[in-house]
Amino acid sequence: MHSFDTMIEDFKSFGIILSEKQLNQFDKYFEMLVDWNTRMNLTGITEFDEVCKLHFTDSISSAKYFDFTKKDLSLIDVGTGAGFPGIVLKIVFPELHVTLLDSLQKRLIFLDEVIKELDLNSAGSITTVHGRAEDYSDYKTGELREKFDICVSRAVARFSTLCEYCLPYIKVDGAFISYKGDKAKEEIDEASNAIFILGGKTDSVEEFNLPGTDVKRTICIIKKRQNTPHKYPRKAGTPQKKPL
Template identity: 30%
Template sequence: MSESNRRLLLDGAAQLGINLEPAACERLQVYLNELMKWNQRINLIARNTGEQQAIEIHFLDSLALLPLLTRTDDAVHLLDVGSGAGFPGLVLACVLPEAHFTLVEPRQKRVSFLRHLIRLLELRNAEVVADRVEAHAAAWHGRFSHVTSRAVAEPGVFLQLIHPLVTPATGVILMLARKEPLTRLSEAGVSGWQIVETIRFTLPFSEAPRLLAVVHSG
């Protein structure tokens, strides 16, 4: 990562209220370099995505979840469903070594990339499950403190998918590209879930709107 990209990452994180430690910033620099290199071969993100755009729409967008995970003294174990190139789960694992992250990804080429990064960065707090979440939902009931996914499915489809593995205490984080507050899940055709918190923000440089909605079952 060039010095300008490093500064972009640090400044963008600061605008989100996040202070990146030097070691975390170094890991994310390596992550970006590997992402751009691998993307030439296996199409992890859109091929025309430049480094600076990737920093904002993938890395900073993922880091926006960090305050939701650090506000508690309880152990954090986040499940990232359909992790793809590791957004948001592996980005968060780079900056939050005291938490644990399980990345579920069925596509083998992406699994290879994720496992390569975990080895390269020596991340002992992250694991990859090369499967679909449905295959493990019953066995994983109550295992995770948080569950999230980025652009895998609409809220109604996603919540139905993960319902067997959550308890009323599980914090499910919906990552949505919108600026209007989501006041009722019925707006998305969803029942049986309750919104407990919404956070609106814009990406630091493009000012693209984003909304995080924390929901619980029951």
């Protein structure tokens, strides 16, 4: 097994103590990520130390600002890609009920194998869903609209667009947790109208450096204060072309 000494300390800085089982799961996840990446484009980051820091530690950073240990929490990861942050959160908080949503079927085939190999269904459930973010939260046809306590996303999109993708999935009193880079506060401020229209309210914006680096990160937590109006999200492509 790889040496996870640095990552163990990084996780501790976010209040997480990893078990031997969890370290073995992360080790297997890394091996599968690198192996499958030779056949499909999952990530441009493949060096062990960088994966640990920029994917694993980054994915768990929200745990410093949000309590994932509450009983029977349901979570959807919109635009999950190679499983960040959804798979990482599931490893660390196995009781979570997790849905991984992505528009590329090939990625979900990889994630299904990760779920199987890491035995991630042994506690709370975890499933993969293929489709665009706008489709499954549509008011008339969306099977997953306002079904989740938490939505997380590390997707690269303007914050107003991301809110239209994500807030419709969240129950009233639930939370949208967005992982952003540096200089995100201005982008979040610009999205204040979109957040309000979609039924959300900014709860906190946390700026920090990843442990031992100058990599600046931002966690933004939006609370769902009321149901999202029926007309949102708009049809596929519109939130990106014409952000609120």
